[in-house]
Structure formats: C-alpha cells, structure tokens
Amino acid sequence: MKTKNFLLLLLIILNFSCKSQTKKINGVSFVASRDSINSKHITPVLKAQSNYVALMPFGFIRNLSTPKIIHNTNRQWFGETKNGLLQYAERFQKEGVKIMVKPHIWVYRGEFTGNIKMTSEESWQVLENSYLSFILTYANAAEKLKADIFCIGTELEQFVINRPDYWQKVIKEIRKVYKGKLTYAANWDEFKRVPFWSELDFIGVDAYFPLTDKKSPSVADFELGWTPHKNEIIKVQKQFNKPVLFTEFGYRSVDFSGKEPWNSNRVEDSVNLQAQVNGLQAIHNQFWKENWFAGGFVWKWFHSHERVGGEKNNRFTPQNKPAEELLRTLYSQ
Template identity: 55%
Template structure:
C-alpha cells in the first residue's frame, strides 16, 4: 500500500507539472550501420517515449591528438550526416522531439574529459576541427528543425582550459541554429562549466554515485540522490535555467549504483532488479519537478529484438524489467 500511495502521489505531481512544460521522456538512439524503418521505431513508441537523442560521431586517435575525423565514408551510416538526417526524418514522422548531440570517440574508449592538447599549435588545430564538426551539425540541426542542439559531451579539460573558444563557438552556433542549446557535462563536471548562462539547458550526464549496495533498493537509491538533487536544484535556481539529463541510465548488474559511469566489459553478475530499481528511483526523484526538463535514457539500439535481455549486464533497458518501468513512468500524462 505504501508503494501504491507513492506511485499515486508521483502521478498527481507529474500531471500537475506536465501542464507547465511537457517533460522530455527520451531515449539515446544508438548509431548503426543501417537505415531504420518503422519497425525499429515501434518499440520506442511502445515505451511512451516522446524524444530521442541522435548522435553523430567524430573520432580522435588519442587524448592529445588534434586531428578530428568526422562525416567520413569509413564511418557507420548512423554516425555521419546523411545517416543522422535519415534518423531525424523518421523520428519526426513519429512526432518525436529531437536533440542532436555530436560526440567524440577516442580510440580504445578513452574518457573524453581527459582530452587536452600539449601545445598551443595543437590546441588551435583541434579547435578549428572541433568548430567545423559542431557547425556542420548545427547547420543540419537547423535544416531538419531539431528542438535541441548539444554543443559538446563530457569535455571537461577542453572546457576549463579554453573558455574563450567556447564563448565564440556558442556565438557561431547561434548564427546558424535558432533552436535551444545545451552542453552535456559529466556528473562531476557540471558545477564548473563557465558558459551555462549563454545556453538554454544545464545538461548533465547523470551518472552520480548513489549506493554501494550489491542489491540497492529504490529507497536506498533515492537516499543517495538527495545531496545531488539539492545541488542540481540550487544550480537551476541560481541560473534560472532547467536541468536536462542529457544522458541517464544504469547497468543491469550488481552494485549498479556505486559507479554508474562504468562502460567497461566487466562480467559483474547480471542484476535486472538493481537496474529496474535505479530507473524507478531517478524517475520518481526528478520527473515531477518543475525545474527539471527530462532526460534521455542510455542507451537504445535499433534492433530491439536482438539486444538486452536477461543475460545482459550492459546499460540498455531493452527486453529487461527496466523497459517496463520506463513505459509506466513515461506514460504518465
């Protein structure tokens, strides 16, 4: 009965606040080699999602390498401009809002937050490449009328060391794209981003540590959220801007709330309930708040029937109990 009461309260709060601003109930749509069809979109609609993040990629060899490769014929279809346009077109036909979120991939999956050039010459070369990369997709964002454009993802050292570049980049993006802007800051980076006042959403990749329990309960995870939620609300109030979870999600494994950012190939025991509990906790903690815009769950593959499932300890909620949690909460009106 207690859980039912909390759910009813959540529904009432969500309904009330949804009248203020429609929540972004989003998925992070993973780039693929292939084009998509309505068959690939149907499972997204089935969980009541109303938004998708689509992600073109640029590639770098190492954290000190200034050369950025993007929109190349050697990339997968969904990683380059023509693929992104195709994805956006079919998602728009299904009345979904879109965030276009260009991202960098560093060889071997090295963390983009450590990207840092060693010389001024290399910084300038890299900045030119990055500006061209972002402006290419900002122009596409305007062309296909996406709702939100993200100017970068988890680039802490680049942001902190080169603030003048980012100020100019924002100015240049606004010349070609007239929609709303965000930046996807890592969970421990967002308080130090210097340019929030110049863009529309405080974007956060919400992999906050919440619990060291092997099998965390919803209540334990919500308790772990308390200090982070307080800080996020304070940031929103100070800047008078909504918080947007540009990514959020949990792996379906033991200790999922301890280090939610882990993207390694560890074989930690599958724990579907832990992922489900963590998904419930974040939705119940944030989606009813009027200062919170919504978010995009990480991550959603186009071949729904072939991914996720009971033996998978990765992030995707597909074919797991967490998918039903999303369907339930994303379905609140």
C-alpha cells in the same frame, strides 16, 4: 456574460499552456547503426512512450592530445554521419518524436573524452578549428531538420576549462546557424564548473552520480544516495535559472549498479535486473515531478530491438528487460 466567457476562455488557454510547458522530455539515446532505419526500428521506441530521441553522430580522434577530429566520412557507420542523422531524424519526426542532436567524440581505445587536452598552443588552435568544423556540420544539420535541441558538446571538461573564451565563440557561431534550444552534456562531476550555462537554454548533465555501495540497492537506497547530488543540482539551477536536462541517465542491470554508474566495463556475470529497475524508479521519483527539471534521455537504446538486451544482459540498455516495462509505465505518466 461576455466578460465571464472571455475569462473562462482565458483560464482554459492558460491551463493548456501550463500543461504543455511542463511536459517532460521522456527520451532515449538512440544508438547509431551501420544502416538506415525504418518503422521496424522506431516502433519499440514508440511503445516505450518516448517523446524524444537523442541522435548521436560521431567524430574520432587518435588520442587525448591529438588535435584533429575526423568526422562525416565514408568510413563511418551511416548513423554516425550527417546523412544518417538526417535520415534517422526524418523517420522519427514522421512519427511525432522530437529530436535532440547530440554529437559525440570517440577517442581511440575508448579513453575518456573529458581528458582531451592539448600540449601546446599550436595544437589547441588546430583542435579548436577542427571542433568548430565538426560541431557546425551538425548544427547546420540540426537546423535543416528543425531539431528541438542541439547539444554543443559531450563530456569535454578539460577542453572547456582550458579554453573558456573559445566556447563562448562556439556558442555564438552555433546560434548564427541554428535557431533551436541549446545545451551541453556535462559529466556528473563536471556540471558545477561549466562556465557558460548562462548562454544556453538547458543545464545538461550526464547523470551517472555515485549513489550507493550496496550490491542490490533498493529504491530507498538509491533515493537516499541522491540527496547530496540533488542539492548541488538545485544550487546550480538556481544560480543560472535554467531548467535541468539529464542529457544521459541510466543504470546497468548488474550488481553494485549504483556504486559507479558510469562504469561500462565488460564484466559478463552478476546480472541484476532488479537493481536497474530500482535505479530508474528512484531517479524518476526524485526528479520528474520537479518544475525546474526538463526530463532526460535514458542510456541507451539500440535500433535492432529484438536482438539486444534480455534477461542475461547486464549492460545499460533497458530493452527486453523489466526496466523496459518500467520505463513504459514511467514515461506514460
């Protein structure tokens, strides 16, 4: 009888353990603001059934060949700084929401960070020292707040490709101060070439893959478009035997939303709420049931919920749109 009871208890423990390990990251990318946040700003995230937020402090550089990163200054918005990160995280953690710290770099005029590339060895050295200071500032903060995941960089392909030895050093330095799990947010066309996945805990992908040229694609159109990209993701996942995390994913509520999902131009017409819904449904259908898939962070979520999104908005946010209702349903499963 004792043996049977022991075996039954063991099965219960194993079953609970398996379920807890397969719980997906149902995250939102929470945009930094000028001010501190409170429960008013967190309640909509909880209503969306999100169990994680990505908090995104920023550093700034003047142009693609400028080596010095300006960060954690009084001239930045509060949410973009170390103190802002800590305040945001504390409020979310009180509500049981887990944290990924995901530092970003902003190039003036919005130029693509993947093209940051120095023109001399001297400039590379300055950039490397500056980036290490920037990233360790937030690695230390992530350890202080016991963040569950830390992202070592976001869409920095030329920096990564041209300085592979440096990135091995960065990872080692981060590991000295931060004890949680690490990822890197590779752009959708970069993730196959990242040389250090074996050193991290998640293969991170900003999943803006081109999927369909149709003006108003159906769920089936989106899913068909995922086929070649999903095969590539699986290939990389098997090579490194690491879970895949969509460090960003999302679609605009606009016509042709699956053609160039990364496109954030300021066109104000062509609102297509259903296309956004269909894209989110398709990505969930394709990935959220896969054992090797850890989950993801929808792009993007603003603190002032009542003043953003809406049925005339064609930007990425799902807030106050049918996409928000869908997200709540998907994340509650």
